[in-house]
């Protein structure tokens with residue numbers, strides 16, 4: 469496998485803007501983004517994991533530079549239990565849309581394997597998942613509105629927040645290229661960031677009572693980590709996230725979201 473993909477200071481650059489930071493020593497640990505090429509190289513390095521080969525095969529089957537169809541593509545982002553699953557389902561039903569998620573169904577059975585791997589490999593899995601998802605978005609958006617539960621912003625925000633220790637002030641500065649959408653990844657029309665205050669979020673988590681990912685357990689325990697994820701979300705640009713207060717009732721949140729979609733997307 470090419471040297472420098474997952475370790476060492478590599479000189480390789482992917483096509484996407486976000487690719488650059490995989491290769492900068494300070495940022496390598498997150499291995500977060502790396503665009504399509506970065507995640508491909510990192511998964512090649514992880515050849516000892518059979519599933520890495522399977523993800524690579526799927527990635528290779530997806531043409532580069534996917535283009536969106538004429539229907540709107542709307543992404544929902546936010547911490548766990550902010551209401552993404554609830555609202556995406558309702559929006560999909562209301563708009564007769566297609567509901568997709570990152571990572572896409574074709575690789576999601578391998579999540580637990582990659583979640584236990586070192587950060588760069590884990591991030592390469594999620595990054596590759598976004599490029600595979602882009603093919604599905606391209607296809608679906610020629611037929612109907614596409615609603616997506618997590619996409620690139622999740623991959624980037626969690627990776628940035630994982631790599632940095634400490635306070636929000638220790639994040640890469642606003643306008644840093646880590647907050648840029650990768651050039652080679654299909655862009656949505658609208659990204660909505662659902663936010664609820666920490667107490668409400670913990671209550672929702674408890675009410676739901678599902679098993680948490682390791683990272684989500686940490687999120688709950690670690691206020692600083694949660695703040696870094698949220699702040700990273702807020703710094704993402706091109707496209708930026710529109711912040712939606714998701715603390716009102718499910719019906720109210722749905723109405724707010726539908727209004728925003730109507731306002732920002734030609735339908």
Ligand SMILES: Nc1ncnc2c1ncn2[C@@H]1O[C@H](COP(=O)(O)OP(=O)(O)O)[C@@H](O)[C@H]1O
Pocket residue numbers: 546547548549550551552553554555672673675676714715716717718719721
């Ligand atoms: N607007 C809301 N008000 C109160 N509870 C909500 C609201 N939206 C979602 N919930 C509840 O909060 C929990 C987490 O919501 P969910 O949609 O699973 O979040 P996510 O997909 O972001 O993890 C669920 O039990 C859900 O029923």
Ligand SMILES: Nc1ccn([C@@H]2O[C@H](COP(=O)(O)OP(=O)(O)O)[C@@H](O)[C@H]2O)c(=O)n1
Pocket residue numbers: 547548549552570571594598617618619620622623624626627681683684
């Ligand atoms: N596009 C994505 C989606 C998820 N992820 C990772 O998956 C975790 C969220 O998984 P989850 O099971 O809580 O997601 P939901 O089912 O709550 O949407 C985040 O902590 C990220 O590490 C990612 O990096 N990129």
